[in-house]
């Protein structure tokens with residue numbers, strides 16, 4: 171038997187299948203989707219078995235050296251998906267498979283086969299191999315007793331044996347020690363007779379264990395009986411008690427209890443929206459829905475009840491939430507409804523915790539996954555529903571290879587499993603809403619808040635006018651009065667500072683010199699806590715200069731507004747207000763995010779001040795005022811989506827106000843009050859915004875009217891970068907269709923990062939059948955230079971970042 175293997179070397183030359191002979195003993199063991207170890211040149215490396223065949227066109231095949239899994243880590247569906255992903259994103263096959271798996275599986279792992287059931291079921295040969303021990307090394311098994319692997323695999327499937335991973339790094343599974351009596355048919359009195367009647371504690375241990383059918387945690391028993399390990403030693407010696415290890419799942423929610431919630435009776439509007447979704451679940455068919463529901467319209471309850479129906483049908487569900495919105499409050503809503511059937515995957519988990527969550531999915535122990543982007547690859551085999559909340563979020567696009575969008579993967583899996591995909595948002599991506607209008611997605615509008623609670627009123631303040639009236643503070647008069655009022659009434663304020671593209675840079679007031687990073691063409695950010703300047707691209711740090719580097723003036727100051735500065739200003743103008751600040755600096759510690767939010771929810775603060783991370787998911791009844799400082803800071807980023815992002819963010823932030831009984835008010839401070847992306851937030855009119863923005867996109871030739879591809883070239887030498895980009899542009903112009911637009915070569919908006927110059931070229935097209943093959947040709951042409959030299963060419967077929 172021949173295994174066709176993708177080896178773990180992400181490069182162009184190795185991006186194909188290699189044939190290896192499967193040792194006869196393992197012909198029944200090896201399955202597609204398993205990881206194996208194979209010889210490759212002088213080394214041995216990991217690989218994925220993709221296919222098994224009987225024949226090979228090659229003579230003299232090398233053999234598979236080791237197998238790393240007993241149950242394939244990639245299902246047949248995921249193997250196909252990997253193929254598709256490779257084509258869609260022009261990435262290497264092995265990168266596509268790796269993105270679907272937890273990082274812990276990449277680490278070098280020692281494994282042990284451990285007896286978890288009845289020793290008697292093992293058969294003679296295995297019993298002999300285990301001897302008195304309850305475990306054997308996987309290496310010893312596969313290297314010295316390859317013929318026993320098949321029976322071990324079967325026994326693992328029947329849960330008589332278990333495979334334990336001993337990872338040296340953090341991906342380790344946690345185990346705890348457990349005690350049990352050595353099986354015997356003696357009565358309790360007979361067992362007790364083995365120890366001295368004066369050894370009370372030993373007797374207590376035996377008595378406690380006698381009543382138990384399951385092993386008991388050592389630590390718990392010792393503390394319950396108020397004794398120490400010394401008590402156990404004679405019991406081990408006399409062979410009455412044995413100690414083993416049992417896997418404990420690390421609990422990413424910290425062992426917190428969840429209040430069980432019941433489905434709410436749906437409002438009429440919610441009922442209308444959920445009906446067609448339930449129907450497709452009933453019919454087992456694929457359909458894509460776009461739930462366009464204003465903030466606070468009860469989208470989450472619709473998700474919850476759709477999931478409940480899916481589980482009733484025996485299916486599984488994936489819920490994607492943007493990383494930033496994967497707040498404890500959000501997770502609680504799913505755990506509260508579905509309890510231990512829910513696994514949670516997000517970047518805050520350690521490698522080991524992620525691995526544990528993934529294993530629960532792989533073993534079918536959970537039915538629902540709530541997670542960020544990569545949770546879309548959850549290895550469910552009976553997927554019944556996929557939900558993407560806040561579907562407009564840019565974080566659903568991965569910005570490294572494979573550069574996939576989770577929405578596309580969701581549609582692929584939805585078609586494969588014949589199940590519905592729900593996209594939900596108050597402010598859908600322009601592309602999605604356009605598709606819904608064309609009927610590609612079924613549009614389900616929810617235009618009112620639950621129980622007809624009004625949308626918050628929005629007041630746009632022109633900060634230029636404030637300045638003219640002599641107000642130099644960062645708070646407009648209206649906002650300051652608004653916050654004062656909330657303080658008096660015991661209500662809460664959320665202050666949002668839009669930091670994207672607007673950092674605290676250092677500038678000389680005399681000559682206008684701006685401190686920039688010496689490796690990157692980007693201004694340095696001032697960090698007050700260490701009085702330091704930091705580059706957010708390469709991490710370079712330097713001390714805050716005393717004098718201007720360019721003219722020597724001492725009038726060098728930092729500009730712009732950071733959360734710390736706002737906090738200081740608040741302390742000055744509203745000294746009695748209790749403020750919680752949430753930004754990268756205050757939430758770095760694990761659990762800090764949750765702590766801050768909980769104390770705000772408990773009313774321990776009057777003002778919550780923060781960046782993007784407070785824009786979503788907050789649902790607190792006492793928030794009646796939302797203030798936005800510098801709404802337009804993002805508008806000037808050179809990106810055709812900057813206006814769309816501004817509108818989406820303003821709507822999201824506004825949505826935090828007045829979600830319950832109390833009325834909400836929003837105050838937006840801006841220097842561009844007339845811009846439609848800010849103006850239209852006043853009326854919360856998404857459709858009007860959509861029409862305006864679509865006109866702009868049509869004019870500029872941007873999505874959804876055109877498709878885009880972005881090619882980025884970088885190298886330490888500028889002449890090299892320009893030369894290569896120029897050649898590529900010429901080639902593209904020759905090869906691609908007449909009406910395809912090719913822009914470039916131009917310097918990237920950030921023209922240098924980490925001492926590498928960056929140039930780009932953009933392709934705009936409507937229909938370009940030759941695109942992928944042409945791009946592959948370019949990759950092939952520069953193959954050697956990219957592998958051996960300093961040249962990098964990255965290709966993004968669906969760019970979201972233009973820096």
Ligand SMILES: Nc1ncnc2c1ncn2[C@@H]1O[C@H](COP(=O)(O)OP(=O)(O)OP(=O)(O)O)[C@@H](O)[C@H]1O
Pocket residue numbers: 434435436437440463464465466467468469470471596620787789825829
């Ligand atoms: N049928 C219902 N009956 C009573 N209350 C409901 C119902 N559905 C939802 N709610 C409540 O209304 C509030 C808003 O609902 P939810 O958070 O689901 O809205 P959403 O559309 O997801 O909002 P956002 O997009 O702003 O996050 C919540 O407090 C929720 O508990």
Ligand SMILES: [Zn+2]
Pocket residue numbers: 687688689690705706707708709710924
């Ligand atoms: Zn830098």
Ligand SMILES: [Zn+2]
Pocket residue numbers: 678679680681682683718719720721722723
């Ligand atoms: Zn100067």
